[in-house]
Amino acid sequence: MIMEITSEIQVRFADLDAYGHVNNAVYLSYLEIARVELIHDLFLKDMERNIQYLLIKVNLDYHQPIVLSDKVFVHCWWAETGKVKFKAAYRLHDGKGKTFATGYTEHALFDGNKKRIMRMPEEWKAFASTPSDVD
Amino acid sequence: MIMEITSEIQVRFADLDAYGHVNNAVYLSYLEIARVELIHDLFLKDMERNIQYLLIKVNLDYHQPIVLSDKVFVHCWWAETGKVKFKAAYRLHDGKGKTFATGYTEHALFDGNKKRIMRMPEEWKAFASTPSDVD
Amino acid sequence: MIMEITSEIQVRFADLDAYGHVNNAVYLSYLEIARVELIHDLFLKDMERNIQYLLIKVNLDYHQPIVLSDKVFVHCWWAETGKVKFKAAYRLHDGKGKTFATGYTEHALFDGNKKRIMRMPEEWKAFASTPSDVD
Amino acid sequence: MIMEITSEIQVRFADLDAYGHVNNAVYLSYLEIARVELIHDLFLKDMERNIQYLLIKVNLDYHQPIVLSDKVFVHCWWAETGKVKFKAAYRLHDGKGKTFATGYTEHALFDGNKKRIMRMPEEWKAFASTPSDVD
Numbered sequence: 001m002i003m004e005i006t007s008e009i010q011v012r013f014a015d016l017d018a019y020g021h022v023n024n025a026v027y028l029s030y031l032e033i034a035r036v037e038l039i040h041d042l043f044l045k046d047m048e049r050n051i052q053y054l055l056i057k058v059n060l061d062y063h064q065p066i067v068l069s070d071k072v073f074v075h076c077w078w079a080e081t082g083k084v085k086f087k088a089a090y091r092l093h094d095g096k097g098k099t100f101a102t103g104y105t106e107h108a109l110f111d112g113n114k115k116r117i118m119r120m121p122e123e124w125k126a127f128a129s130t131p132s133d134v135d
Numbered sequence: 136m137i138m139e140i141t142s143e144i145q146v147r148f149a150d151l152d153a154y155g156h157v158n159n160a161v162y163l164s165y166l167e168i169a170r171v172e173l174i175h176d177l178f179l180k181d182m183e184r185n186i187q188y189l190l191i192k193v194n195l196d197y198h199q200p201i202v203l204s205d206k207v208f209v210h211c212w213w214a215e216t217g218k219v220k221f222k223a224a225y226r227l228h229d230g231k232g233k234t235f236a237t238g239y240t241e242h243a244l245f246d247g248n249k250k251r252i253m254r255m256p257e258e259w260k261a262f263a264s265t266p267s268d269v270d
Numbered sequence: 271m272i273m274e275i276t277s278e279i280q281v282r283f284a285d286l287d288a289y290g291h292v293n294n295a296v297y298l299s300y301l302e303i304a305r306v307e308l309i310h311d312l313f314l315k316d317m318e319r320n321i322q323y324l325l326i327k328v329n330l331d332y333h334q335p336i337v338l339s340d341k342v343f344v345h346c347w348w349a350e351t352g353k354v355k356f357k358a359a360y361r362l363h364d365g366k367g368k369t370f371a372t373g374y375t376e377h378a379l380f381d382g383n384k385k386r387i388m389r390m391p392e393e394w395k396a397f398a399s400t401p402s403d404v405d
Numbered sequence: 406m407i408m409e410i411t412s413e414i415q416v417r418f419a420d421l422d423a424y425g426h427v428n429n430a431v432y433l434s435y436l437e438i439a440r441v442e443l444i445h446d447l448f449l450k451d452m453e454r455n456i457q458y459l460l461i462k463v464n465l466d467y468h469q470p471i472v473l474s475d476k477v478f479v480h481c482w483w484a485e486t487g488k489v490k491f492k493a494a495y496r497l498h499d500g501k502g503k504t505f506a507t508g509y510t511e512h513a514l515f516d517g518n519k520k521r522i523m524r525m526p527e528e529w530k531a532f533a534s535t536p537s538d539v540d
Contacts, residue, residue, distance in 0.1 A: 010280035013306050014158045014299045018151040018203070018452070024460040025149055025433035029284045032430065036283050044339065047423070055429040059464050068153070069314065145415035148441050149434045153317070159325040160298035164419045167295065171418050179474065182288070190294040194329050204449065284428045288421040288473070295419055338423070 060103030195238030
């Protein structure tokens with residue numbers, strides 16, 4: 001099963017910092033926008049059931065600053081399903097060949113009712129995918 | 136009863152926008168820091184009881200931009216308790232006579248269990264205060 | 271001349287606070303998104319010329335909390351051009367009759383080269399408009 | 406030369422997301438607060454000279470969620486000075502033995518006048534340090 005998405009980001013003036021670039025912390029919000037869109041229905045359903053998708057690791061390389069006039073897309077794909085975590089991978093780009101950042105995040109599921117980390121659902125194994133080449 | 140507080144704000148590089156000033160939206164977070172500190176125990180206790188302090192109005196005048204090297208204090212005082220709302224007032228300043236902003240916010244209490252706006256607790260009437268002159 | 275726009279906002283998970291609502295400060299970023307879109311070319315051209323659009327006042331009424339699943343539009347229109355400030359007005363809504371917030375902001379132009387507030391350009395008088403009824 | 410610092414973070418209600426935890430993106434702002442404090446004078450001086458400290462990599466492990474009532478400290482130390490980048494390392498903790506996150510960031514210097522990445526200043530070699538054990 002191919003689990004991937006490309007989300008266009010609405011860059012906000014407030015995302016910029018005093019350098020005139022999108023602040024480094026905001027990139028993680030951009031990843032989150034795409035990731036939440038990728039798993040949207042699961043995410044909302046689990047939020048209602050009090051299951052939280054906790055970020056446990058981020059590894060991100062910043063290649064080019066993003067300025068207000070840039071178009072920004074996040075290509076996000078499900079990279080791996082482990083026993084107690086899953087991994088999502090990302091490429092931020094402008095849709096025309098410029099790459100802003102690449103990286104991945106790892107996540108665990110926290111059962112807010114039982115107050116403990118959950119094992120990954122068996123059916124999630126099928127999510128792991130090699131992304132297509134087309135953004 | 137005098138209900139007022141002066142909170143010192145930790146200005147973050149990420150609070151700045153491309154103008155090199157603290158972004159206008161961030162001022163509301165500064166108000167919130169002082170307000171939450173003012174009513175800290177009530178606020179946390181009510182959060183646990185699923186009572187939310189909803190902002191219903193903000194009126195803020197921006198006098199001077201804030202830059203990274205500024206010291207920023209928020210003088211916050213409880214201005215009024217009405218039947219279904221309370222009002223907090225603010226002065227943002229540098230501790231040495233420069234005023235960054237002045238204004239007020241109004242809030243209602245939302246009972247998350249009963250899904251409705253609450254009347255103000257009777258004992259909150261006593262909170263209304265005229266602020267002291269000393270910041 | 272009709273100066274108005276309706277911008278659709280990309281609501282981010284990070285915009286929410288612990289109440290599960292879009293945090294009150296983030297509303298000002300939503301206003302800014304629409305305002306920057308309304309005056310986009312002027313804004314970018316003036317940014318290059320080191321002319322800054324300073325927010326000097328915000329007055330916003332919050333009617334309904336915004337949650338992650340809401341669609342959010344900002345109807346923004348140029349309300350008034352004064353001697354040294356202009357005023358923009360806003361309605362945040364869901365496109366189906368629910369209003370999240372209404373209000374206005376006032377702005378001055380700061381000439382970063384001469385380090386002083388500017389008079390409003392004469393031709394901006396024409397911007398003032400009564401908004402259409404259609405969002 | 407020992408280059409390290411421990412900054413106490415002022416956690417804001419707006420830092421929390423709908424899970425009631427500090428949002429993952431905000432951690433990068435916490436790192437930035439400590440990093441800017443560590444190299445404060447250099448940073449401000451270079452900002453005036455139009456030299457920008459660009460983040461080029463972040464690698465962060467999240468161990469424990471941060472809630473509003475947590476005290477948060479960032480222990481930040483200068484880990485390495487390379488030819489064209491420097492590395493800072495971090496531990497976020499509560500001052501009493503609980504670790505919230507650990508990781509590092511890498512940075513390059515961008516000369517905004519010459520529009521190019523700079524070599525690291527020779528004297529920065531001395532900054533590299535093994536942190537002390539005491540937070």
